[in-house]
Amino acid sequence: MWDALPDAARSIVKELIIHGPQSRTALAKTLHLSTGSLTRLTRPLVDAGLLVEGDVVHDPVNGRPTRPLDVAASEHRFLGIKLTADRIHTVITDLRAGVVAARDEPITDHSPDAVCHQARRLLDGLTDGTGGTGRAGGAGGAGGTGGTGGTQIVAAGVTIGGDARSSAPVGRERLIDAPFLGWRQVALEPLMEQALGRPCVVKNDVAALAHQHHWFGAGRGLRDFALVTIGAGIGYALIVHDHLVAAAEADLGMFAHLALSPGGPMCTEGHRGCASAYLSSDSIEISAGLGLRRAVTYEEVMRGAAAGDQVCLGVVREAARALGRLIAHITTISMVKTVILAGEGVELARVGKDDLDAALTANRRGVPGSAEVVIEADDFREWARGGAVVAIQSFVTGSD
Ligand SMILES: [Zn+2]
Structure with missing residues (x-):
């Protein structure tokens, strides 16, 4: 159909x-x-x-x-998958990307075949063992799908960090590099399609999240906006005139190392004061750990800052100011008026909102409110939901 x-x-x-x-x-x-x-x-x-x-x-x-x-949003279901170095996250959504079921577990065997079969087992678990095949044949027709078990999973989308686009000649299978899983040149789409028994698209996770916000989130109705993700890594995507600006593999890592201040903390590549040095979860934990003289988790730092702990607050305020400068650079150079902040570390922007706003305004010629910052939920399932969204889009628009 x-x-x-x-x-x-x-x-x-x-x-x-x-x-x-x-x-x-x-x-x-x-x-x-x-x-x-x-x-x-x-x-x-x-x-x-x-x-x-x-x-x-x-x-x-x-x-x-x-x-x-x-x-008929609830009659059409999509599977979204996000792969990290150690976990596989899955959600099933309806045609409007509303999550109807979710599950995640550790990756037990990192080989591509094993990961695809683990995805299939998760799908079976989420669909009561039917694998979401609905009725046999899957031909069109409204049918009488009043129950919960008969809804068909139309397609799946997988999101991973890094270059999930293409490194193959046109017309050939697209090969995926996922260094964090030890994968080089893996034809993931056909492997996943075979394991899941339905069409599958594979996309970069930040690009997928940008698409999600464009159709179903804070970017709905906007022709232009930027997305910044904060967490283990720092991600960036730009939607201009309703289209995602394509990024090459070499572009993807650049943003995280944009220099924000010559005297800031140091990142793993030896830069002082780059975006990653201020904002990545590791950097925040290490900076706060130095002051506290003990190891701390990201969540502890955020809680400590919210409760007024001087060390945690110092780290969060410094990072929030750096984020404000980063957003000022994005809006000034790209001329978008809306920046959406997402990712599992986005609590930083909430706790440090005043400093973020002050730094943003200061770097926008002192004009307050010249750019809107939208802070999203820090729910890790959103990454898997991004996978469902690219599956929905590929089916609705007939392309990927
Ligand atoms: Zn750096």
Whole structure:
């Protein structure tokens, strides 16, 4: 059914997924289609169970009674997977990336085959042993899927750190390097597809998170925004004119080592005062550990700072000021007006918000509020959800 969608139908599905139920007249207006074309395009999608009609309401455009169209979000499920050096995180979402189930566990065997089979076992566990195959054959048709067990997993998306794009000639299998798993030139997509029994896309984790925020998060409705992730690593993605700016492998590590202050702490590559030296979880733990004269976790440092501990507060304030400068550089050079902060270490921005704001303003010619900073939840499942989002996007737009 998805493969056969004409491009105009794909824009209708995309519009409804991102912006919610709409009347046919409103939809036709947004997409510059005649209502006749819209009706012709949507009829087979309704018949196939991809779109549903809501209860009768009065059309906001012409006042006539109408039944708004929506996607059958809960009837279509997607699997998102995030791989780290030691854990595999999985979520199952609906067509709007709402999480319906989640599970994670340590990676037991790091070989690509074993990781793919572990993903399959997790999928089986999340779908009560059915593997999310739904009904046999999987042909179109709305069916009577009132229960919880019969919903089909349409596709899967895997996100990993580093270059998960392509290092193969056009038309060949895409090969993945994941040094943290000891993988070199692994054809992960076909391996995963075979293990999971459904189509699979593989993406860089930060790029996937940017797509997620663009369709389903704080970036929805924005044509331009930047995403900065804080955690074990420092990540960056830029959406301009509704498109992700493509990054080459060599670009990916650059951002984390952007120099922010010549006299700051030192990173693992020997730079003083780079973004990573101030902001990575390791750097925060080590800086606070120096003052406290003992090893501390990232969470302890954040809690200590929130409770007024002088050492923790000192480290967090210094890092938050560096983050403010970093955001000032991003907004000034790219001219985006919104920066979304995400990642498992984002609590830093919340605890150090005043210092972040002050440094941002000071580095924007003293103009307050010239850039909006949105701080997201520090839920690690968001990375796996990013995987589900790239699977959703690849199916809706017919590309990856
Ligand atoms: Zn550095």
